[in-house]
Amino acid sequence: MARRTATSLCHWGAFDATVEDGRVVCATPWPGGRANAAMIEAWPRLVYSDQRIDQPYVREGWLRARHRSDGGGRGNERMVPVAWDDALALVAAELERVRDTHGHPAIFGGSYGWSSAGRLHHARTQVRRFLGAFGGFTDQIGNYSWGAAHVLLPHVLGDHDAVAEAATAWETIIDHADTCIAFGGLNPKNWNVTSGGAGFHHMPDHARRAAEKGVAFVIVSPVADDVPTGIDAEWIAPRPNTDTALMLALCHTVLVRGRADREFLARYCAGVEAFLAYLRGEPDGQPKTAAWAAAICDIPVEDIERLADRLMAGRVMLTASWSLQRARHGEQPYWALIALAAMLGQIGLPGGGFTFGYGSMNAVGQGARRDLVPILEGLGNPAKSAVPVARFLDMLEAPGRTVPFNGRDITYPDIRLIYWAGGNPYHHAQDLFRLARAWAKVETIIVHEPWWTATAKRADIVLPATTTAERVDIGGSSRDPHVFYMPRLIAPVGGARNDRDIFADLARRLSCADAFTEGRSEEMWLRHLWSRTEEKARAEGLEAPSFEALREMNVWRVPPPAEPEVYLAGFRADPKGNALKTPSGRIELSSETIAGFGYADAPPHPAWMPPEEWLGAARKGELALLTRQPALFLHSQLAQAKVEGVPDRPLILLHPEDAAARDLSDGDEVRVFNERGTCLARARVTDICRPGVAAMETGPWFDGDPDTGLDPGGNPNAVTRDIGASALSQACAAQSCLVRVERQVPTIPD
Numbered sequence: 001m002a003r004r005t006a007t008s009l010c011h012w013g014a015f016d017a018t019v020e021d022g023r024v025v026c027a028t029p030w031p032g033g034r035a036n037a038a039m040i041e042a043w044p045r046l047v048y049s050d051q052r053i054d055q056p057y058v059r060e061g062w063l064r065a066r067h068r069s070d071g072g073g074r075g076n077e078r079m080v081p082v083a084w085d086d087a088l089a090l091v092a093a094e095l096e097r098v099r100d101t102h103g104h105p106a107i108f109g110g111s112y113g114w115s116s117a118g119r120l121h122h123a124r125t126q127v128r129r130f131l132g133a134f135g136g137f138t139d140q141i142g143n144y145s146w147g148a149a150h151v152l153l154p155h156v157l158g159d160h161d162a163v164a165e166a167a168t169a170w171e172t173i174i175d176h177a178d179t180c181i182a183f184g185g186l187n188p189k190n191w192n193v194t195s196g197g198a199g200f201h202h203m204p205d206h207a208r209r210a211a212e213k214g215v216a217f218v219i220v221s222p223v224a225d226d227v228p229t230g231i232d233a234e235w236i237a238p239r240p241n242t243d244t245a246l247m248l249a250l251c252h253t254v255l256v257r258g259r260a261d262r263e264f265l266a267r268y269c270a271g272v273e274a275f276l277a278y279l280r281g282e283p284d285g286q287p288k289t290a291a292w293a294a295a296i297c298d299i300p301v302e303d304i305e306r307l308a309d310r311l312m313a314g315r316v317m318l319t320a321s322w323s324l325q326r327a328r329h330g331e332q333p334y335w336a337l338i339a340l341a342a343m344l345g346q347i348g349l350p351g352g353g354f355t356f357g358y359g360s361m362n363a364v365g366q367g368a369r370r371d372l373v374p375i376l377e378g379l380g381n382p383a384k385s386a387v388p389v390a391r392f393l394d395m396l397e398a399p400g401r402t403v404p405f406n407g408r409d410i411t412y413p414d415i416r417l418i419y420w421a422g423g424n425p426y427h428h429a430q431d432l433f434r435l436a437r438a439w440a441k442v443e444t445i446i447v448h449e450p451w452w453t454a455t456a457k458r459a460d461i462v463l464p465a466t467t468t469a470e471r472v473d474i475g476g477s478s479r480d481p482h483v484f485y486m487p488r489l490i491a492p493v494g495g496a497r498n499d500r501d502i503f504a505d506l507a508r509r510l511s512c513a514d515a516f517t518e519g520r521s522e523e524m525w526l527r528h529l530w531s532r533t534e535e536k537a538r539a540e541g542l543e544a545p546s547f548e549a550l551r552e553m554n555v556w557r558v559p560p561p562a563e564p565e566v567y568l569a570g571f572r573a574d575p576k577g578n579a580l581k582t583p584s585g586r587i588e589l590s591s592e593t594i595a596g597f598g599y600a601d602a603p604p605h606p607a608w609m610p611p612e613e614w615l616g617a618a619r620k621g622e623l624a625l626l627t628r629q630p631a632l633f634l635h636s637q638l639a640q641a642k643v644e645g646v647p648d649r650p651l652i653l654l655h656p657e658d659a660a661a662r663d664l665s666d667g668d669e670v671r672v673f674n675e676r677g678t679c680l681a682r683a684r685v686t687d688i689c690r691p692g693v694a695a696m697e698t699g700p701w702f703d704g705d706p707d708t709g710l711d712p713g714g715n716p717n718a719v720t721r722d723i724g725a726s727a728l729s730q731a732c733a734a735q736s737c738l739v740r741v742e743r744q745v746p747t748i749p750d
């Protein structure tokens with residue numbers, strides 16, 4: 001029996017895989033890396049899942065009538081197995097037809113999604129590169145993770161570094177902070193995951209060390225489990241979507257108590273007066289007092305006063321999870337947090353100021369050197385067509401409609417063909433029944449997937465892709481100090497092929513192979529990418545291993561930077577020399593640029609605006625639904641792999657009062673519904689939710705029937721609303737959602 005062990009990587013951590021006779025038989029966390037063992041151990045079940053797609057398939061109706069088929073048949077009709085050669089011929093011919101008849105923008109290829117940690121075989125990068133080589137497509141702008149911040153922050157801080165990469169290192173919190181106030185909390189489940197994959201899951205350690213050092217933690221969240229185990233934190237539980245009001249009241253309290261750092265505001269900030277006038281209530285007659293916010297947030301005014309006292313004592317780190325901005329007016333809590341930190345005057349000091357996302361993903365604030373993980377460059381998009389990522393459903397519904405976005409107008413193209421590789425829109429989009437209706441209008445849908453996900457099942461042409469285990473790659477996270485050489489563990493399962501090889505083959509058929517492959521094989525690409533890492537390292541005075549040495553050693557441990565990162569320390573030290581890239585060069589507490597856009601839902605300074613759908617507007621019986629990242633999946637990934645510890649049915653957390661009002665007990669099967677749809681779940685009655693709030697995990701596979709509007713699979717995006725955070729960012733606003741919950745009465749067959 002041939003048996004070997006090798007180290008590889010995925011978004012949920014580094015792992016050692018044991019391979020026997022060409023099969024992965026076991027996977028365990030890489031020693032010392034502290035990845036979640038249950039998630040890692042699921043690897044063999046993932047690779048050999050009965051949901052693996054064994055060969056290319058074409059939907060029966062499409063095979064018969066091609067682009068004139070009834071798109072409503074997607075997800076219902078039989079999928080007909082076809083040979084690779086025939087499938088690729090169909091894809092190539094269809095791309096040419098759509099291009100020739102409707103032009104490049106009619107091909108939608110933004111293909112949002114996470115796919116693999118390996119950077120060469122990252123499917124989304126590959127499909128966009130391929131469609132770029134083909135001559136262009138309609139792309140997607142931004143992401144679901146921090147879409148509102150992505151657009152707002154450049155206006156306020158000059159770039160979006162504060163969500164993408166920059167973060168004050170935890171080491172400095174341990175050494176310098178007295179208090180850490182976490183809006184959206186620090187839920188340790190989110191530390192199971194790092195974009196690109198991490199060699200070390202540092203967060204639990206850092207948080208524990210900070211607590212041991214005496215740093216006081218305050219968790220502001222509607223759900224009490226948003227705190228790392230073992231940390232004794234104060235819990236403040238506002239209504240969802242109201243953090244902005246709370247932050248503004250804290251700003252107001254600091255201001256009226258004469259504790260605003262005037263010197264900091266004058267030197268480092270612009271637009272201060274307009275913001276302070278708003279706090280005082282000059283434009284609207286409403287001072288943003290603690291009592292004002294207490295009513296909006298539905299928390300005791302004393303909680304706000306006490307929080308303000310804490311803010312005004314010692315070194316304070318303010319943080320907000322990314323979830324806060326995945327909501328209607330999601331720009332506002334981020335801007336308000338920056339304003340609050342500016343008023344405290346500690347921005348740019350170790351352990352102080354603000355950092356986004358400590359509670360959202362492992363590796364934020366790990367203090368690693370940046371940008372030494374290679375990434376495959378794109379080819380640009382000659383068609384220059386793109387829509388905000390979370391507006392793609394809107395786009396499919398309303399070709400030709402013009403929508404505002406960040407100071408310009410975007411006219412939706414008329415999409416005839418969707419090409420998705422490496423993402424799962426039937427996981428990530430909101431209002432999935434509405435998506436199903438819009439999806440049916442498209443002429444042709446092509447999907448690459450290793451598994452029969454809800455999206456693959458709803459495609460016309462499905463091409464089976466390999467997994468990470470079946471190809472060589474290099475991976476790592478730009479925030480983690482490791483780069484991994486990821487060896488091929490096994491031969492492709494069934495008839496699967498690498499996304500890159502599929503595209504190279506298509507590019508040959510479409511006469512754009514030179515542009516797509518640049519004449520490089522897989523190994524030549526890896527060597528090419530690595531040579532650029534070596535160059536970057538050299539520029540920093542580091543010696544990266546050669547490609548051969550990396551392959552030999554499997555992991556390069558990147559030395560830490562000389563000093564732990566302190567976000568905006570350079571700007572604080574020299575505000576002229578290190579001016580921000582904002583119009584004023586300073587932190588903009590109000591923005592003339594945004595004022596110039598004139599958007600009703602994105603005012604020129606941080607402001608409280610109630611969303612249309614939130615707890616404060618709930619009718620009798622409605623609850624605010626939070627749809628949180630799943631603890632033991634990566635989005636919809638791993639749902640097919642039976643991870644130990646995952647309940648057999650999706651849960652909905654309900655406060656005992658809310659359960660009692662519906663005559664529900666723990667364990668009851670319930671319908672979660674609103675006018676958009678229904679999904680099924682099992683009630684978990686618990687006082688960790690504040691009253692009025694229900695919480696579900698994203699990730700269960702959508703199995704909804706558009707005729708009944710019911711998803712027995714329990715995907716909460718069956719009920720979330722598809723609306724932009726605002727005209728400014730048009731970002732995902734899934735966290736502003738009201739639902740009803742009632743007992744699911746089992747249907748009795750006649």
Ligand SMILES: Nc1nc2c(c(=O)[nH]1)N[C@H]1C(S)=C(S)[C@@H](COP(=O)(O)OP(=O)(O)OC[C@H]3O[C@@H](n4cnc5c(=O)[nH]c(N)nc54)[C@H](O)[C@@H]3O)O[C@H]1N2
Nearest residue numbers: 113114115123144145422423424428448627635636637734
């Ligand atoms: N209600 C609600 N919705 C949300 C969120 C929320 O908080 N609430 N969060 C949002 C956020 S932040 C995100 S990032 C998105 C995540 O949305 P997605 O990134 O779309 O979710 P994943 O399930 O990770 O989808 C990745 C897909 O790629 C496939 N895949 C894996 N490896 C490969 C490969 O090598 N090749 C190919 N071709 N495919 C591969 C996987 O099987 C999977 O189907 O969801 C968003 N949706």
Ligand SMILES: Nc1nc2c(c(=O)[nH]1)N[C@H]1C(S)=C(S)[C@@H](COP(=O)(O)OP(=O)(O)OC[C@H]3O[C@@H](n4cnc5c(=O)[nH]c(N)nc54)[C@H](O)[C@@H]3O)O[C@H]1N2
Nearest residue numbers: 145184190193220240241321322323360628629631634635
């Ligand atoms: N295990 C695991 N970890 C992950 C992922 C995963 O799929 N699985 N996905 C990763 C990805 S792609 C991303 S973008 C990040 C996302 O990171 P986040 O968006 O921060 O993650 P969430 O779990 O959606 O939200 C964090 C917490 O915010 C709280 N919350 C929600 N709404 C509000 C609100 O209005 N106010 C306040 N104060 N609190 C609120 C919820 O209780 C929730 O537990 O997670 C990453 N980490």
Ligand SMILES: [Mo]
Nearest residue numbers: 143144145146
């Ligand atoms: Mo995300």
